[in-house]
Amino acid sequence: MGIRWKLSAAIAVVSTLVTLALSIVVHSATRQSMIENSRDVQDERLQFVHRVYDSTARAPFGAKVDDPKLPDPLRRAVESGERATYVQQTDGAPIVWAATPLGDGTVLSLRTRFTDSYPVLADLDRALVIGSLSLVVGSCALAVALGGQLSRRLRKAAQAAGEVAAGETSVRVREAVGARVRDETDELAGAVDAMADALQGRLEAERRVTADIAHELRTPVTGLLTAAELLPPGRPTELVRDRAQALRQLVEDVLEVARLDGVAERADLQEVRLGLFVPRRVRAHTPDAVVRVTEDATVWTDPRRLERILGNLLGNAARYGRPPVEVTVDGRTLRVRDHGPGFPAALLADGPSRFRTGSRDRSGRGHGLGLTIAAGQARVLGAELALYNADETGATASGDPSHGASDTAGPDTPGEPGTDGTDKIDKADGTGGARPDGGADADGPPTEDGGGAIAELRLPVTAPSEPPGTPPGGVPMIRDPETS
Template identity: 70%
Template sequence: MRRPGLRWKLTAAIAAVSALVALALSIVVHNAAELSMLNSARDVQDTRVQLAAKIYESTHRLTITARLNDPKLPAGLKEAARKGLRATYIQETSGEPIIWAETPLPDNTILSINSRFSDRAAVLDDLDGVLIAGSVAVVLAGSALGVLIGGQLSRRLRKAAVAAREVADGDTRVRVRDAIGRRVHDETDELARAVDAMADALQERLEAERRVTADIAHELRTPVTGLVTAAELLPPGRPSELVRDRAQALRTLVEDVLEVARLDGAEERADLQEMALPEFVRRRVGGLAPDATVQVVRDAWVHTDPRRLERILGNLLANAGRYGKPPVEVVVDGPVLRVRDHGPGFPPDLLREGPSRFRTGSSDRAGQGHGLGLTIATGQARVLGAELSFRNVQGADGEEGASGAIAELRLPEVVPEADSRPGA
C-alpha cells in the first residue's frame, strides 16, 4: 500500500489546523454574540420596567405587561427588591429563555415585567450558518494552499531524488540543483547543494582511485607480458607448467583490472548495430561453452555491440561453469538472454548489492576467483544500455526442489523491416 506523500500530509496538516482554528473562532463568536444579545435584552427589559414604574407612580395604571408582586417572580429578584435594588434576570427554560426585570416601589410592592427572548434562536441559527460557511471556506482555502505549497515542494524533492539516483547510477553530468529547476532559497536548495557537493567529492575520490588502479595495471602489463614470454621458454616439466599457468592467470587479472578501470571511467562507447540475437548466441555459445545448451523461445533483433555482448556472454558462461553445476542452459526469449546453471546459486550479498570486484558469484568459491567477471559483465551491459539482473531459482519456474543461479540480460529490441535487415 502506497503511503501518502509530502503534499497530502502537508495538506492534511493545514486542513486540520484550519478546521481547529475555525472551530475555536466559531465557538468564541457564537458565545460572544449570544452574550451580547442577552445583555442587550436585559438592558431593554430594564428600560421598560423603569418606564412602567414611572407610569404606575403617575397614573397607578400597569402598562407594558407589568405586574405587581408577581408570584412567578424568581427568588433572586425578590431578594434584590427587598434590598431596594432594581435588577434583571434570565430564566432558562426548555424553550426560549425568559428575561425578567423588577424594581421596588415606595409602597413596598415589586413591579416586574417579563418576556420571552424569541428572536435569539433565529438570530443564532443564522449566525451559525454564516460561521459554518466561513469555516468550510477557510478549510478549503487552507487545503488548496497546502496542495499548492506541498505540490511544489514535493515536485522539487522528487526531481532531486531522480537526479540523485542518476548520479548513483554513474551519470556524473547530472546535478541536483539543475534538476530541481529555478532557484528557491529554501531547504530543498540547501539539500541539492549538499548532494551535489557530496557527488563531486565522491566522483573525485572514485576518479583518483580509478586512475591509480589503471596506472598500476598499466605499469604491470609490460613486466607481466615479459614474464609470460619468459615462462614459455622454460623447459617442459611440471614446474614450468605451473609457472606458465600462474603467469597467464596474472596476465588475465591485469587485463581485467584495466577493463574495469575503463568501464568505471564512464568513457566507453558502444559500436551499436542491429543483429539477430538467436544466431549470434548459437555461434558464440558453441565456441565459449560447448557443453551448454541453447534454447530459443522467441526470435528477436537487438540493437547492440557484438564484441561487448560476446564479452558479457563469455563472462556469464565462465561464472556458471566455474561456480555452478551442469547443465548450463542458455535461453533466448526475444530480447532477453538468460544463463542458468544448477549449482548452489548466487550468494545473498550479491543479490542484494550487485556484483563487486574481488567478490565471486558463488557462496562456496573456496577462495578461488577474483569476482571481476560479473563486474565486467555489469559494466559492459551498462555501456550497451542493457539491463543485467541476477536471481536464484530455488523452486521457481514450477520446478520442485530446483536450485541454481540465473543471470538475465535484457537488450534493447528493434523491429527492422524485412528488406533492411543485415543479410536479408
C-alpha cells in the same frame, strides 16, 4: 497515508477546532451583549413607568405592583431597597424583568419578552456555522494543494535520487524538484546532490587509482613474461610462466573493469545476425558446446563486446559446471547453461563483485572479475544479464542483490521455486543476479547441488551508441561481413 493527506487532515482538525472556539466565543459575547442591552432598555422603561406611577398612580406598559410571577431572586434583590433587573430563561426568547421598591413596601415590576433581539442571535449562529464550514473547506483545499505540491517535489526528489543510485550521474535532484521554491525540500535536494557528487568523486578517484596501478603494472608484468621465456625448460619454468600469464590477465581485466566503470564506453554498433554470429564464436571458444538456434534475430550491437560476454559465460560454465554446455539462441535472447550443481544461493543474492569469489581455492586462478566484466559489457550494450539455477524440470531460482530473496518468477517457468530452496529473482538491470565472483577466469566453484547454472543475455533491438552521461555524438554503424 501520504504526506498530502496527513497535512490535510492536520490542517482540517486545527481549522475545525479554531473555528469552533471562535464561534463559541462570538456567540457568547454577542448573547451577553444583547442581554446587557436588554437589561439597560428594561431599566430605562421601569424608571419611566415609576415616574408615571408616582404622578398618576397608573402603571403603563403592562407594569404591575406586587406581581405574583415576580422571580424570587429579583424579589430578594429589590427587598434590599435597590432597583434591579433579571433575565428569565425560557424555551424561546428570554424574558427580561425590571423591578423597583415603592414607598409603601410594594414592588413595581415590568417584564418584556425580547422577541426582536432573539432572532438576531439565531441569524448570527447560522452565519457562524456557514462561515466556519467555508473556512474549514477552504483550509482543507489549501492544505491539499500545498501538500500535493510538497508531495510531488518529494516524489521527484526520490525518483531523481533513485536514478542517481542507478548510475545516472548527470541527474541532479535539485533540478528535478525545481529550485524556484526555497524550502526544506530544496535544502534536502541540495544535500543529496552534494552527497552524490562527493560519492561520485570518491568512486572516480578509486577507479583512477585502480586503473593507474594496473597500467603501471603492465610494463613490469610484460618484462616478467619476457624473462620467463628465457628460463631453461622444466617444471619450475612452467609454473613461473603460468603465474606470470595469470598476473598479466588479471592486470588486463582490472583495466577493463576500470574502463567499464567510467562513462566514456561506447558501443560500436554493427548489424549482427545472431543465428550465424553465436555458433561461430561458440565453436571457436568451446568446441564441445551444443548450440541451438530456436529463433534467429538480427540486432544492432557491438560484436566485440558481445563476443567478450559469450566468452566469459562459456568459460565460467566450462570451468565450474559439468558438460554438456548448451547455448541457445532464442530471438534476441542468448542462454548459456551447464549441467553442474548450479550457483550457490548466497552468490545469487549478492550479485557479481570484483575481487570476491565463491571459491575457496587460493591458487590465484580466480579473482572475481569475469562476471563483473560480462555485466559491465551488458550495460554498455543496453542488455539485461540474468543468472539463475535450473533444476531438471526447468524451474529457476535466481538472485537480485537489490531485493534479496523474493518470489519474482524467472524467465523459464514462472512461479516455480528452484530446487536449492531459494525463490526466483530475475535481475534485469544489466548487472545480473549473478554470483559475486568473476566469470570465465574468476568464479568459484558452486557449492550446492542443482540442475545447472543458466546465464541469460537479453539484447535490445538496438544497443545504445552512447552511455548515459556522455556528450551527444553519433557512432557510425557498419555491417559485420560475417553476419550479412
